[in-house]
Amino acid sequence: MATPILEMKGITKEFPGVKALSNVSFQVAENEIHCLVGENGAGKSTLMKVLSGVYPHGTYTGEILFNGKEQKFGGIADSEKAGIAIIYQEMALVPEMTVYENIFLGHEIGNGTVIDWDETIKQAGDMLKRVRLDVNPATKVKDLGVGKQQLVEIAKALSKNVKLLILDEPTSALNEDDCENLFKLLRELKQHGVTCVLISHKLKEVIGIADTVTVLRDGKTICTLDAKAGEVSESILIKHMVGREINNVYPPKDHKPSNEVVLEVKNWSAYNTVLGRTILKDVNFYVKKGEVVGFAGLMGSGRTELALSIFGNPDHYRISGELFLNGKKRTFHNPQEAIDAKIAYVTEDRKTDGLILIQDVKQNITLANLHEIANNGVVDNNAEVKVATGYRGELNIKTPTIEQKVGNLSGGNQQKVSLGKWLFVKPNVLILDEPTRGIDVGAKYEIYTIMTRLVKQGMSIIMISSELLEVLGMSDRIYVLSSGRITGELPIEEATQEKIMKLATD
Incomplete structure (x- = not known):
């Protein structure tokens, strides 16, 4: 492997009732596109949140080395200062603000008390050129399509002198043209010294862009594969991800x-x-x-x-x-x-329209048919538990308990809860x-x-x-x-x- 820009050694992260990461080791070489794959709940996003300081030092065990130096990030600001930026599936832009305001939000250009807007607009324009986005910096973000918003997020990261760019499911809401444009940009950034870690479920995309692929399963590192050496194929990735071969999807x-x-x-x-x-x-x-x-x-x-x-x-x-x-x-x-x-309808947007993320599994499953388990307008808790337990088993919902908040489940298990909710209306x-x-x-x-x-x-x-x-x-x-x-x-x-x-x- 080439010189590593990042080494994560023996990372273990636990939440109440579940060990999300167990002794995970992860290396990323300088100037490569490294894809991180695995089933929902495998620990991919958790590992990147450890790296980016969302889960600060002290809340996990293990060691992070970045550019050869041990890092103990206390928060996102610390990781950004070191040159690490993360872009989530749900973008962190302010829709009512302009493109230039979003790019420099949190690290405004000025003398500490007064923002230099002329310089902000000028530098925002430079960043937009770097990501090949031809829009007026004064455009409000809400007036841009999802693909262009994604590029604004990357411009925002580049404005912080990022050395390692992490993208969590960046193409989930993009059309084919926007995906191709994004991947072309990532290849260009690689040529200019920006290392990328890409989390994706889309294996064809992974095969098309990755230099290296690391597979996680059940919170553990399974393998790291060299794409340039021909070690990566869809069947190989599936086998490592699920622990078995799926000959027919x-x-x-x-x-x-x-x-x-x-x-x-x-x-x-x-x-x-x-x-x-x-x-x-x-x-x-x-x-x-x-x-x-x-x-x-x-x-x-x-x-x-x-x-x-x-x-x-x-x-x-x-x-x-x-x-x-x-x-x-x-x-x-x-x-x-x-x-x-x-008639039942399982929405395409489970997090916004399909589920109440702050409520638990049993409450979400019974939500659309409460009268079925209520007596005189009062929910029968025993009946609710029985129904939720039944669907947990029938749909193989992986959760430590039906009292677990749905927001803590992986995407696949959230989808099963959403499906269970509508199956309960029969x-x-x-x-x-x-x-x-x-x-x-x-x-x-x-x-x-x-x-x-x-x-x-x-x-x-x-x-x-x-x-x-x-x-x-x-x-x-x-x-x-x-x-x-x-x-x-x-x-x-x-x-x-x-x-x-x-x-x-x-």
Whole structure:
């Protein structure tokens, strides 16, 4: 290995009831892109929070060497002063502030009492050029797309003379062009002396950009692989991540949909009164009992809007068209009416809309169906525990206790809690919006297995996904959306990535 800029030796970090890191060792060579991979809960983000001072010295055991010197960071400011910067999946920008204000927020240019705004704007412009972002520094961050906000975050890190840049799931919300732009920038930064540590669940991205890959599993270092020496492949990474080989990412389809149509939508249109435009136009589709129907399309095609309009019609949507459930025409004025009709919707944004992170596992699982476990308006605690324990086992939710706060769980286990919450309403139609976003390959396989089991039991599933391989791997039929319209329907036997993309761009 080349000269290490970073060495972490014997790092152990414990939380109440769980050992997140156990004697982890991690080395990063100077001027490389080092990817850190592992299942949700493997300890990746925890290790980087130890490194960046989020978990200060004294809250863990082990040793950190940076540029050959032992470091005892008491907080983020200490690690930044040493030249380490971390960019999280949830970006830390202030939307109402300008780009230049965000870049120098916390280390303003001035004489201590007065900020030199002219110099701030000038230097912000220089940083934007360095990350190849052509925007006016006076633009408010809220007016930028997610990809451009990501570049502002990197410019902010570079303004602190960063030597080691850590990116935690940086592409989770980016489109393909923004991803490629980001990776091109990281390669350029490497040539200019910036070392990068990249955490990602997307193994194809890892294979495409990594010089070195370290795999964590269950809070332990499993291996470090040299990509340049040909040691890295998708199958090798999966084997090390999950501790077993997964020869087929998608479970075999051993169910056969019936001919019974459970849900049908006719001439469905939606007008968004906030945006002042039509977001869905003349949508027609149906779902049969025991069937997985995939919905594909590019970002902004209307997939999530369609799901929301079916699940109780948000206040700012004006809907026209007809919805039939088991052959009977229905109209839902709010989500509760849809839930009462046995329709459930698992949101794409579990942290904001799907779960209450400060509440525990059992409270989240029972949240959508409290009347089932209540007597005269009072929740039966014993019943709540029984229900939550049942779903914990059925969905293999990895948590030390059902009293654990959901915010402390890994992304994959949070997703299982979100799924358990909606399974508890006992739906006949389950809408899954990006069901595996931000979770690792092992947790994905578990979600897929659960989906396969549910349709075999007769449930109907609508699955919205941005991953074409996922749509192809899990669907019985596929609808493709473009600009709020359905541009095609494909039986799975005829569907290919090329056909889907052609319909998605019509």
